[in-house]
Amino acid sequence: MKLIFERGSAEQHLTLLPACDVPEVHFEQERQKELHLPHLCENELTRHYTEIAKRVHGVNDGFYPLGSCTMKYNPKINEDMAALPGFTKIHPLQDVETVQGAMEALYTIGESLSDIFGMDGITLQPSAGAHGEFTGVMLIKAYHTDRGDLARNKIIVPDSAHGTNPATAAMCGFQVVNIPSGEDGCVDLDALRAAVGPDTAGLMLTNPNTVGIFDKNILEITQIVHDAGGLCYYDGANLNAVMGVVRPGDMGFDCIHSNLHKTFSTPHGGGGPGSGAVGCKEFLKKYLPGPIIVKDGDKYDFAYPEKSFGRVRSFWGNFTVVLKAMTYIMTLGKEGIPEASMNAVLNANYMMSLLKEKYTMAYDEICMHEFVMCLVDLHDETGVSALDISKGLLDNGQHPPTMYFPLIVHEALMIEPTETESKESMDEAAETYLKLYDLAKTDPEALHAAPVKANCRRLDEVGAARNPIVRYTF
Amino acid sequence: MGSYVPTTPSEREEMLKRVGVGTLKDLYKNVPSDMFVKELNIPTGMSELEVRAAVTAMAEKNKVYKTILRGAGAYNHFIPAVVKSVTSREEILTCYTPYQAEISQGVLQSIFEFQTMMCELTGMEVSTASHYDGATAAAETIPMCKDRKRTKAYVSATAHPHTIGVMQTYCFANNTELVVLPAKDGKTDLEALKTALGDDAACFYIQQPNYNGLMEDADAIAEIVHAAGAKFVMGCNPIALANMKTPAEYGADIAVGEGQPLGLDIAFGGPYLGFMCTTNALMRKLPGRIVGQTKDADGNTGYVLTLTAREQHIRRERASSNICSNQQLCAFTAGVYMAAMGTVGMKQAATLSMSKAHYFASELEKIGLKRKYEGEFFHEFVTEVACPNCAKRINDALAENNILGGLAVDGGILWCVTEVVTKAELDKAVAIIKEVL
Numbered sequence: 001m002k003l004i005f006e007r008g009s010a011e012q013h014l015t016l017l018p019a020c021d022v023p024e025v026h027f028e029q030e031r032q033k034e035l036h037l038p039h040l041c042e043n044e045l046t047r048h049y050t051e052i053a054k055r056v057h058g059v060n061d062g063f064y065p066l067g068s069c070t071m072k073y074n075p076k077i078n079e080d081m082a083a084l085p086g087f088t089k090i091h092p093l094q095d096v097e098t099v100q101g102a103m104e105a106l107y108t109i110g111e112s113l114s115d116i117f118g119m120d121g122i123t124l125q126p127s128a129g130a131h132g133e134f135t136g137v138m139l140i141k142a143y144h145t146d147r148g149d150l151a152r153n154k155i156i157v158p159d160s161a162h163g164t165n166p167a168t169a170a171m172c173g174f175q176v177v178n179i180p181s182g183e184d185g186c187v188d189l190d191a192l193r194a195a196v197g198p199d200t201a202g203l204m205l206t207n208p209n210t211v212g213i214f215d216k217n218i219l220e221i222t223q224i225v226h227d228a229g230g231l232c233y234y235d236g237a238n239l240n241a242v243m244g245v246v247r248p249g250d251m252g253f254d255c256i257h258s259n260l261h262k263t264f265s266t267p268h269g270g271g272g273p274g275s276g277a278v279g280c281k282e283f284l285k286k287y288l289p290g291p292i293i294v295k296d297g298d299k300y301d302f303a304y305p306e307k308s309f310g311r312v313r314s315f316w317g318n319f320t321v322v323l324k325a326m327t328y329i330m331t332l333g334k335e336g337i338p339e340a341s342m343n344a345v346l347n348a349n350y351m352m353s354l355l356k357e358k359y360t361m362a363y364d365e366i367c368m369h370e371f372v373m374c375l376v377d378l379h380d381e382t383g384v385s386a387l388d389i390s391k392g393l394l395d396n397g398q399h400p401p402t403m404y405f406p407l408i409v410h411e412a413l414m415i416e417p418t419e420t421e422s423k424e425s426m427d428e429a430a431e432t433y434l435k436l437y438d439l440a441k442t443d444p445e446a447l448h449a450a451p452v453k454a455n456c457r458r459l460d461e462v463g464a465a466r467n468p469i470v471r472y473t474f
Numbered sequence: 475m476g477s478y479v480p481t482t483p484s485e486r487e488e489m490l491k492r493v494g495v496g497t498l499k500d501l502y503k504n505v506p507s508d509m510f511v512k513e514l515n516i517p518t519g520m521s522e523l524e525v526r527a528a529v530t531a532m533a534e535k536n537k538v539y540k541t542i543l544r545g546a547g548a549y550n551h552f553i554p555a556v557v558k559s560v561t562s563r564e565e566i567l568t569c570y571t572p573y574q575a576e577i578s579q580g581v582l583q584s585i586f587e588f589q590t591m592m593c594e595l596t597g598m599e600v601s602t603a604s605h606y607d608g609a610t611a612a613a614e615t616i617p618m619c620k621d622r623k624r625t626k627a628y629v630s631a632t633a634h635p636h637t638i639g640v641m642q643t644y645c646f647a648n649n650t651e652l653v654v655l656p657a658k659d660g661k662t663d664l665e666a667l668k669t670a671l672g673d674d675a676a677c678f679y680i681q682q683p684n685y686n687g688l689m690e691d692a693d694a695i696a697e698i699v700h701a702a703g704a705k706f707v708m709g710c711n712p713i714a715l716a717n718m719k720t721p722a723e724y725g726a727d728i729a730v731g732e733g734q735p736l737g738l739d740i741a742f743g744g745p746y747l748g749f750m751c752t753t754n755a756l757m758r759k760l761p762g763r764i765v766g767q768t769k770d771a772d773g774n775t776g777y778v779l780t781l782t783a784r785e786q787h788i789r790r791e792r793a794s795s796n797i798c799s800n801q802q803l804c805a806f807t808a809g810v811y812m813a814a815m816g817t818v819g820m821k822q823a824a825t826l827s828m829s830k831a832h833y834f835a836s837e838l839e840k841i842g843l844k845r846k847y848e849g850e851f852f853h854e855f856v857t858e859v860a861c862p863n864c865a866k867r868i869n870d871a872l873a874e875n876n877i878l879g880g881l882a883v884d885g886g887i888l889w890c891v892t893e894v895v896t897k898a899e900l901d902k903a904v905a906i907i908k909e910v911l
Contacts, residue, residue, distance in 0.1 A: 001579075004587050004813055013818040016554050021827055021829035021897040022833035027689075028850055029719040033597050037820060038813040042556055045813060047752070049560040055580030058568035066570055073478050074568050077522050086533025092548050093881055094537065101535030102742045108532075112516045127606035127745070128799035138647060167786035167796035173649045177792040214504040228701045244514050246505050261799070265478070269803030270581040271571035272610075273745035273762065289643070293798075310643035312549055313730070314609040314636035315743025328527055333519025336477050338511070342498040346486065348509070349493040349501060349723035366493070366501055381609075394577050399570075407534030422480040423489060454576035464780040468757065470600050471590040 005472050006049050009039035034380050036474045055455045057399050063429045067402035067414025069372045070240045070262035078324035092315040097450040103300035107293045109326035118249020119279030123288045132257025132276025133168040139255050140202040140231045142287035142309040152201040160406040165204045180253055181408055183196050185211035185363050187221050196228035206235040208368035210406040222252025239263045241345055241369035244338030255280040264325035274323040334441055343419035344369040351417050354430035358437040360410040370416035371410050379411050384440035384447045386411045391450040392436045426461050480586055539878035541899045545633050545854050545890025546881045549735040552894050554814045557737045561807045575778045582777035585765040585852025588809040596729040597717040597722025603763035604805035605748030608732025609637040612679055612709050613644035615728045619677035619758040626651045626674045629804055630662040632684035640735035660686040660847030671702035676860040681709040684827050687854030696725040714852045718818035728752045747804035761795030826893035827853040834891050834900045841908045846886045856886040869911045
């Protein structure tokens with residue numbers, strides 16, 4: 001399809017703004033370089049974007065079991081509420097008396113999230129999961145720094161962790177200690193005991209972990225880290241398995257981030273905006289980024305924690321994203337939240353039971369909200385890889401699972417159906433997976449060639465990186 | 475309680491049976507039994523009708539002003555109807571990061587188009603897909619500029635205080651020294667800059683126009699920064715960029731900024747949009763996502779996420795940043811906005827904003843509210859106030875007339891005028907202020 005710059009004519013433009021009703025003023029130093037922006041009539045403009053939208057697979061386009069990404073249905077009421085003019089048309093620097101409703105909203109979801117997390121304090125400033133991780137690890141840094149415990153310069157991360165965990169620790173100035181996982185995919189307690197010491201600042205952990213298993217040793221894990229003087233950070237990427245069922249705070253974690261755009265149903269938007277709310281225990285509250293929202297009687301106000309390590313972004317957070325999550329929590333309530341998680345877990349186990357008929361599971365036991373298949377045997381036998389199966393799924397109108405993650409499982413496909421998929425849609429999806437398994441054995445070439453029905457064939461990524469073309473040239 | 479779980483009770487029984495457990499709770503066999511939550515301490519769920527009423531009640535407690543004369547990092551510009559229409563399409567709204575390129579060509583192409591538009595606006599050679607906001611974009615440039623010898627970062631005190639705050643946080647994080655250089659007459663103090671930058675200077679950041687609304691002497695600053703061997707980073711207002719000398723023309727190494735003015739609601743501060751553009755030389759040091767054009771197996775043009783070897787999912791602790799999700803839908807919105815406005819509309823928005831701000835400043839001066847600083851400005855300016863309580867009195871009087879006045883800042887008021895404000899509204903504001911003085 002054409003790029004937007006290749007459409008329309010240079011003389012075309014919309015009539016959007018009125019004539020200037022005051023004397024015109026211009027810059028003393030104006031730009032010299034000509035400005036090339038698109039030039040289309042409104043009809044052609046909308047056609048371009050309709051064509052763009054048709055070349056995208058959204059949650060409403062079909063099964064989307066992207067492991068670790070929690071692609072649940074994004075309720076329409078959330079969008080309606082976040083679009084209310086009383087929220088979208090208020091300036092972030094209005095006097096607090098004039099934005100009490102907005103502050104009430106932030107306070108309300110803060111209270112709910114604190115309860116779901118099992119934490120005492122919260123900030124809604126972080127804009128995404130990784131930004132929340134940054135904020136959480138900064139709490140750990142601020143704590144040790146404040147205590148003068150400056151030798152604690154290492155963060156422990158299991159080798160099954162998301163890449164954001166070690167990247168975050170490094171951004172926060174820590175050395176990363178990667179520890180190997182046990183054979184069951186869980187934390188190897190001996191490896192952890194060997195790794196902790198007087199230089200341990202903390203541990204970053206997901207539970208359930210990235211292979212979809214709830215670590216039964218979780219209390220011992222957090223205890224080992226605490227005994228060594230470190231703190232425990234909960235990566236909430238997998239919170240959808242346990243919200244309202246178990247609280248990270250009760251597992252012994254000191255701080256947590258949650259991806260509101262996963263667990264609390266706000267849309268992903270093709271890669272954001274998300275929200276990475278961070279919760280912490282009482283003793284860390286004084287280090288939170290400022291400002292936080294406080295309530296005094298019926299009044300809401302901003303307050304700056306006593307030893308805040310500073311702000312992590314401008315203003316107060318991805319406000320309308322937070323509103324969508326608040327709407328979701330208000331809808332589900334105290335019964336619906338655990339109900340959602342338990343059904344997410346049921347769906348994953350059901351899907352696993354269907355796929356187990358042919359595929360090999362990396363860890364063949366009851367899983368949480370997601371599970372990992374290992375396609376090494378299939379690959380050895382047929383030459384068909386996890387990538388090939390994924391591309392075959394594209395030809396069947398499905399979004400593939402997460403591929404090649406976690407790194408500790410070879411030829412991995414990680415499947416997370418979420419609670420909003422029906423049995424019917426999972427039955428149909430599973431049928432396709434099983435059909436592709438058979439196809440791998442009978443006609444591997446067909447899968448090597450896939451996709452053939454998508455908007456394009458496989459793309460040359462190596463060439464793209466070697467000779468980067470990252471903009472259109474006029 | 476509302477629910478989005480489609481499974482019926484009979485299906486649930488069937489599924490549990492197939493999985494081989496009796497109840498949902500049996501699935502949590504690894505959870506220590508005393509760890510289960512008995513009941514959450516949050517309200518019971520509600521029907522959609524009740525939720526709508528409750529949330530609408532919150533929205534209605536907020537004051538929406540008819541006229542907004544406040545900016546300071548959040549700018550109330552006109553948003554064409556086509557922008558909301560296009561950006562609310564559910565495919566665009568609900569899709570994930572385009573890892574599966576073959577069924578994500580729409581998103582990938584739109585990012586490629588956005589990158590092109592940002593390169594056009596800034597004059598730079600490369601753009602990323604987006605960052606959380608202008609402040610984090612500014613902060614994330616510092617590691618790009620540092621090396622073993624050049625370890626200190628510098629920022630002008632005339633940048634937005636939130637940007638300086640975020641830079642301080644990020645520098646505290648990775649143990650970088652950040653020096654805030656003083657202002658003189660509302661602009662960067664060039665003499666102080668000359669004295670400050672040494673062999674260990676990695677970069678210097680200014681905002682253009684700056685927090686006081688003034689145009690910095692960016693030519694002179696570029697010369698000083700480059701003479702010291704450091705990188706010059708400019709945070710630019712994207713509407714102003716339609717008309718003003720570009721960061722590339724000033725000689726900036728990296729151009730960043732807050733993209734909110736490009737079609738995003740002021741929405742109590744977010745979600746907004748950070749943008750980051752640079753030279754080909756620094757391309758491989760960029761943090762965050764970048765889309766590149768390539769060919770598919772049939773030789774047709776297509777788009778992929780590229781240069782991913784910089785990123786966290788590949789490079790882990792050696793990545794250029796931990797950024798993963800960014801503000802894609804906001805970048806998409808900005809792209810649609812720029813496409814709708816076109817060159818003509820963007821330039822018009824910039825000229826109207828600038829002209830109206832100048833008209834307002836001159837009218838305020840006539841009634842005794844003088845500008846605090848001399849020098850060229852775009853659509854924001856600071857006026858002095860005669861008495862300590864004047865700013866509050868002025869803004870209270872304006873608020874009574876449904877006008878959000880300027881922001882009270884140290885020793886004055888920071889005003890902003892955009893193209894949506896009419897001359898009649900400005901005249902009305904001036905008349906109200908005159909009564910107060």
